[in-house]
Amino acid sequence: MKILVTAKRVEDPESKIKVKADGSGIVQEGLKYKMNPFDEIAVEEGLRLTAKHGGEVVVVSIGPKDVQEQLRHALAMGAARAVWVNHPGPLDPMGAAGLLQKVVEKEKPDLCILGKQSIDDDQGQTGQYLAEWLGWSQGTFASKLDSLESEAEKAKAPAIELSADGKTLQVVREVDSGLATLACSLPAVVTTDLRLNQPRYASLPGIMKAKNKPIEELTPAGLGVDVGLQVEVLRMSPPPPRKAGVKVGDVQELFQKLKNEAKVL
Amino acid sequence: MDSPPEVAALYRLDDSLSEPERAVREVVARLVQSEVLPVIGQHFRAGTFPAQVVARLGELGVLGANLGGYGCAGLSNVAYGLAMQELERGDSGLRSFASVQTSLVMWPIHRYGSEEQKQRWLPRLARGEAIGCFGLTETEAGSDPASLRTRAARTKGGYVLNGSKAWITNGALAHLALVWAKTDDGGPESVRGFLVDTTTRGFSAREIPGKFSLRASSTAELSLVDVRVEESDVLPGVHGLKGPLSCLNQARAGIAFSVTGAAIACFEGARAHALERQQFGRPIAAFQLTQAKLADMLERIVVAQTLGLHLLRQKDAGRASPTLVSLAKRANVRAALTTAREARSIYGASGITDDTPPIRHLLNLESVYTYEGTHEVHTLVLGKAITGIDAFG
Numbered sequence: 001m002k003i004l005v006t007a008k009r010v011e012d013p014e015s016k017i018k019v020k021a022d023g024s025g026i027v028q029e030g031l032k033y034k035m036n037p038f039d040e041i042a043v044e045e046g047l048r049l050t051a052k053h054g055g056e057v058v059v060v061s062i063g064p065k066d067v068q069e070q071l072r073h074a075l076a077m078g079a080a081r082a083v084w085v086n087h088p089g090p091l092d093p094m095g096a097a098g099l100l101q102k103v104v105e106k107e108k109p110d111l112c113i114l115g116k117q118s119i120d121d122d123q124g125q126t127g128q129y130l131a132e133w134l135g136w137s138q139g140t141f142a143s144k145l146d147s148l149e150s151e152a153e154k155a156k157a158p159a160i161e162l163s164a165d166g167k168t169l170q171v172v173r174e175v176d177s178g179l180a181t182l183a184c185s186l187p188a189v190v191t192t193d194l195r196l197n198q199p200r201y202a203s204l205p206g207i208m209k210a211k212n213k214p215i216e217e218l219t220p221a222g223l224g225v226d227v228g229l230q231v232e233v234l235r236m237s238p239p240p241p242r243k244a245g246v247k248v249g250d251v252q253e254l255f256q257k258l259k260n261e262a263k264v265l
Numbered sequence: 266m267d268s269p270p271e272v273a274a275l276y277r278l279d280d281s282l283s284e285p286e287r288a289v290r291e292v293v294a295r296l297v298q299s300e301v302l303p304v305i306g307q308h309f310r311a312g313t314f315p316a317q318v319v320a321r322l323g324e325l326g327v328l329g330a331n332l333g334g335y336g337c338a339g340l341s342n343v344a345y346g347l348a349m350q351e352l353e354r355g356d357s358g359l360r361s362f363a364s365v366q367t368s369l370v371m372w373p374i375h376r377y378g379s380e381e382q383k384q385r386w387l388p389r390l391a392r393g394e395a396i397g398c399f400g401l402t403e404t405e406a407g408s409d410p411a412s413l414r415t416r417a418a419r420t421k422g423g424y425v426l427n428g429s430k431a432w433i434t435n436g437a438l439a440h441l442a443l444v445w446a447k448t449d450d451g452g453p454e455s456v457r458g459f460l461v462d463t464t465t466r467g468f469s470a471r472e473i474p475g476k477f478s479l480r481a482s483s484t485a486e487l488s489l490v491d492v493r494v495e496e497s498d499v500l501p502g503v504h505g506l507k508g509p510l511s512c513l514n515q516a517r518a519g520i521a522f523s524v525t526g527a528a529i530a531c532f533e534g535a536r537a538h539a540l541e542r543q544q545f546g547r548p549i550a551a552f553q554l555t556q557a558k559l560a561d562m563l564e565r566i567v568v569a570q571t572l573g574l575h576l577l578r579q580k581d582a583g584r585a586s587p588t589l590v591s592l593a594k595r596a597n598v599r600a601a602l603t604t605a606r607e608a609r610s611i612y613g614a615s616g617i618t619d620d621t622p623p624i625r626h627l628l629n630l631e632s633v634y635t636y637e638g639t640h641e642v643h644t645l646v647l648g649k650a651i652t653g654i655d656a657f658g
Contacts, residue, residue: 030270069284076288201295204326204338204348207288 001055038115048158075210076202095227097129127191139171301355323393335387346522353526357629358482368516370397377502398439436485521593522573531608
């Protein structure tokens with residue numbers, strides 16, 4: 001089974017994000033970057049599926065040269081090879097999905113696994129556009145029935161199940177009322193939720209092997225995709241600073257305040 | 266709380282590191298952050314070794330990572346040093362475990378062992394399924410290993426070992442002990458290395474009680490009473506004291522780099538505390554004496570880090586002289602120890618409890634100051650290199 005996974009470069013969620021004074025974006029100097037955590041879950045799921053059913057995981061990322069760091073990370077986790085779409089400029093979900101569609105048509109995977117959203121701009125649309133434009137089935141917000149403390153997770157079993165004939169995937173997804181189980185015919189696009197798996201760390205031998213794994217460079221022009229923005233960011237502004245709290249002397253005072261001042265009781 | 270990026274950049278030295286080197290550091294940093302720091306204080310207090318971390322270090326390929334083949338990662342010494350530095354950011358005891366396993370057990374087997382010895386031990390040691398210890402020091406033979414008394418008497422097909430070893434890191438945990446002993450004639454040139462399975466009859470280890478330092482690490486006495494080993498358990502590739510001394514030179518180079526990890530942990534903790542702690546209506550970081558301490562700490566860390574990186578780059582190029590190793594071990598351990606003491610003082614009274622990290626690092630570093638060549642011996646190594654006169658007598 002050939003699986004294409006995505007690895008977007010995003011700001012480290014533990015970094016302190018500051019908005020530029022003119023609202024044109026965020027201050028990038030000194031920021032740390034890492035792979036979008038949802039994509040890391042996608043890479044992990046792909047690796048588990050190929051470990052069980054055979055095949056290879058190909059990882060793709062779109063962005064400037066720096067995204068090679070995230071591709072190397074996925075290669076160090078165990079992906080076989082990487083595709084880098086060299087695009088230094090801004091990109092919206094439709095642009096990303098358009099580029100991914102062309103990469104899919106070139107690579108012909110059986111399955112694409114993407115993070116359900118990226119934690120930088122939280123759009124959460126790319127996987128859905130991709131499935132729609134490819135005309136493939138989609139299982140979004142894939143989750144796991146078992147807890148992350150379960151034996152299945154400890155045994156690194158994939159949460160996404162492949163049918164015996166290899167033609168259908170069973171995807172469990174989180175919905176408002178609980179969990180829904182979908183049968184998706186292959187080829188399919190799956191997007192990952194947080195509780196699908198716990199991604200592995202890259203091992204040190206894995207990091208060394210990743211140095212020699214191939215990264216293929218593509219460009220939007222080469223793929224024939226117009227990545228002109230459909231969505232324009234007008235202005236960014238930081239959330240208003242939180243007001244200082246007050247210290248209460250005892251539980252009774254806390255109740256008084258909740259009742260009389262906050263009026264939540 | 267992390268330092269401001271322009272400060273951290275001074276000691277992270279990212280621009281001088283390759284991408285795989287940075288990746289190695291990040292993996293081990295993540296492991297330490299999520300699996301070591303939450304539990305290390307309790308282990309230190311209880312005097313227990315965080316054994317669950319060994320399997321993780323094995324899984325990630327940290328043990329023996331600078332060796333090639335036999336399940337080892339084949340990293341550069343710089344990448345390996347960065348991994349050790351991150352472990353030491355967690356605790357010097359945990360880093361000591363890894364240093365002994367890698368530099369004092371796996372390295373000599375890799376360098377001086379037979380093919381059969383390598384196949385038998387290296388993959389298991391790399392995975393953390395077997396733990397090794399290094400038996401050179403004795404109660405009466407510390408800085409003067411030539412005076413060691415453990416004897417290996419030749420018998421049919423092998424040797425019988427008798428003697429005892431002291432201050433042996435990993436001693437009570439080990440499955441394999443590399444014991445250095447003199448063969449019959451008793452001179453320092455007769456020293457050989459013996460791979461002793463610790464389940465062999467006559468071998469026992471006793472944890473040394475009462476330690477105030479490296480409490481999250483095993484430090485033991487080994488006793489060998491008529492311990493039989495086969496001829497095939499002797500390291501064939503080295504005779505004499507240069508065997509154990511070459512191992513120590515390996516370990517020291519790693520320590521000279523990794524010890525900065527403890528200093529960085531102390532500095533970052535003290536910086537955060539100084540910004541938070543209010544006295545006289547201001548954070549204590551606003552006072553000049555505190556700023557001077559923080560500036561001194563940062564300076565020492567950056568200097569140590571730069572020296573450590575130089576040392577390991579030289580080592581990767583095959584050019585690290587024992588004099589440079591002595592210089593860097595001496596300078597960097599002292600820098601870390603001084604930094605830990607200053608960090609402790611910034612924490613004030615709370616700094617004397619094990620709820621705050623500097624006192625743990627400070628106590629650990631007192632061992633690092635003494636082991637792997639005491640500070641004093643390294644001073645005399647430098648003295649000899651400078652003057653040409655051997656002050657050891």
